[in-house]
Amino acid sequence: YMDEQVSIKGFTEVETISESFNKMLSRMQKLESSRQEFVSNVSHELKTPITSIKVLADSLLSQDAVPEELYKEFLLDITDEIERENKIINDLLSLVKLDKTAGEMNIASININDLLEQILKRLRPIAAKRNIELVFESFRPVIAEVDEVKLSLAISNLVENAIKYNVDDGWVRVSLNADHKYFYVKVQDSGIGIPEESQDSIFERFYRVDKARSRETGGTGLGLAITRNAILMHRGAIKVYSKENEGTTFTVRVPLGYIA
Numbered sequence: 001y002m003d004e005q006v007s008i009k010g011f012t013e014v015e016t017i018s019e020s021f022n023k024m025l026s027r028m029q030k031l032e033s034s035r036q037e038f039v040s041n042v043s044h045e046l047k048t049p050i051t052s053i054k055v056l057a058d059s060l061l062s063q064d065a066v067p068e069e070l071y072k073e074f075l076l077d078i079t080d081e082i083e084r085e086n087k088i089i090n091d092l093l094s095l096v097k098l099d100k101t102a103g104e105m106n107i108a109s110i111n112i113n114d115l116l117e118q119i120l121k122r123l124r125p126i127a128a129k130r131n132i133e134l135v136f137e138s139f140r141p142v143i144a145e146v147d148e149v150k151l152s153l154a155i156s157n158l159v160e161n162a163i164k165y166n167v168d169d170g171w172v173r174v175s176l177n178a179d180h181k182y183f184y185v186k187v188q189d190s191g192i193g194i195p196e197e198s199q200d201s202i203f204e205r206f207y208r209v210d211k212a213r214s215r216e217t218g219g220t221g222l223g224l225a226i227t228r229n230a231i232l233m234h235r236g237a238i239k240v241y242s243k244e245n246e247g248t249t250f251t252v253r254v255p256l257g258y259i260a
């Protein structure tokens, strides 16, 4: 009887080990396929501007006497494509750097009110071009232990998006609040909104709701992936609420004290 018990127990344990092994294997397979997808996306994204540049240059070279006007127009297009390539490379580097330095948080006590004011100050001229009002509302002074560079990158991306995907004469409201454990940053806009079916996907690398619009505004589809990574590294959380043609709100929650 005792032997039977032992053998039954042994059997169950073997089952459990093989189950968890299968789970691990399936997780690794998922990771590998997402890595392959990422590499294939990167290649595609990097190739697109290069292809355009090639077409533009070839078409100039194939004509004998190019009017100066046309020449300049094509060169301007080429410059735009180079700028775009640059943006993709820079965003990729930010993303890779975040992954690599996942364990290396540069934590210091930071005045979050000042940090947000600085971000808004830098972006106000860009918003002003389309007469978009940028407002900051603080419910209390907040000092928190954060990696200033990473947090700043995360919030900047949200505010840049709130401007990019807004309407002319619209508004962006950034607010800061805190309780005894967390601080909360809300970035709210009066923009075009995000369709319900896309709301789960926007944090994926290279995902855009409207490729043409994202491209027009210099988007790479990496911004929110960077933001999400940076927030998760602070053991924080990010959520989106949005209604098409009404606007979008991103809420970020970060612990006041860094949890290593």
Ligand code: ADP
Residues within 6 Å of the ligand: 157, 161, 162, 163, 165, 166, 189, 191, 192, 193, 194, 202, 207, 208, 209, 210, 214, 215, 218, 219, 220, 221, 222, 223, 224, 225, 248
């Ligand atoms: P992008 O470089 O294209 O802006 P992001 O990763 O920052 O990439 O955002 C992914 C997509 O999510 C964008 O292409 C856009 O469609 C959508 N999006 C992000 N923020 C907003 C916003 N505030 N309002 C509407 N759509 C947004």
